Amino acid sequence: MPELPEVETIRRQLAPLVEGRTLEALTVADARWCDPLDPREVEAAVGGRAVRALSRRGKYLTWELAGGVSVACHLRMTGTMLYDPPPDQDPPHARVTFLLEEGHRVVFCDPRRFGTGELLLGSAALEAFHAARLGVEPLSEAFTAAHLRSLARGRRAPVKAFLLDQTKVAGVGNIYADEALFRARIHPLRPAGALRGAQLGALRDAVVAVLEAGIDAGGASIDDFRHADGVQGSFQHAFLVHRRAGEPCPTCGTPIRKLVAAGRGTYVCERCQPVPRRRSR
């Protein structure tokens, strides 16, 4: 599912293809995408505007257009943004088409229809949108160990839930949370506020490391994720624990266990990631 590295992979691929060109038309085939706005309203607001930038913040991919008009897209679980798919017919599950100059197009496909597009009028609206729902950008200089400590202080929620909270750290999802916690040797059910400074420092470093590794691998394709050209990412082959229940821990050989944390399937090595007090399970 598209998390920060997957969205960044798409952004890096599409940006040079769309920036500086004109978005001649937007076609919204599924009204749910921009609900509660009427698709015609969104189409009219963006059609004919030059693409100033294709940017990313957290898991949002945003078309920044002339006149301060933006469309912030979220791919959720199963969304992809395909560039110039075969022209004779729409690809499966096509929901929105961004028509560019000379017949080029970007098609948003989404089997589960969870993906969304938000129309934002004015740069202040885009900033307010980000500020309201997104915390620190983990690949920015602002994401320091001290910052993570201040975010975690006093929090009793499991550290996995804390990592998945986009208003704290933006862009980490289920895959990268599991991988970061394993690398930092922290059990996902430990309360975030109970972690010592050194552990939060290790977690900060691990989050950065797994996100960068994910980007280097072109993201992870475990469900429907594809690059803009339809190619799969490869980070799923580099998972150390995620989706590897029963396989040996790459560090100590203990079988990896699957449990539920923050309502999500969660993979741990309970030897390398000591279980919080009480007993296992």
Next chain:
DNA sequence: AGGTCGGCCTGGCAGC
């Protein structure tokens, strides 16, 4: 206030 949980949605797969 802050944490937990159900609903959204559909492809894929377990189970019969």
Next chain:
DNA sequence: TGCTGCCAGGCCGACC
């Protein structure tokens, strides 16, 4: 074999 039903999960809103 074919059908049913359950599960995955990011995010939001409802609840405690």
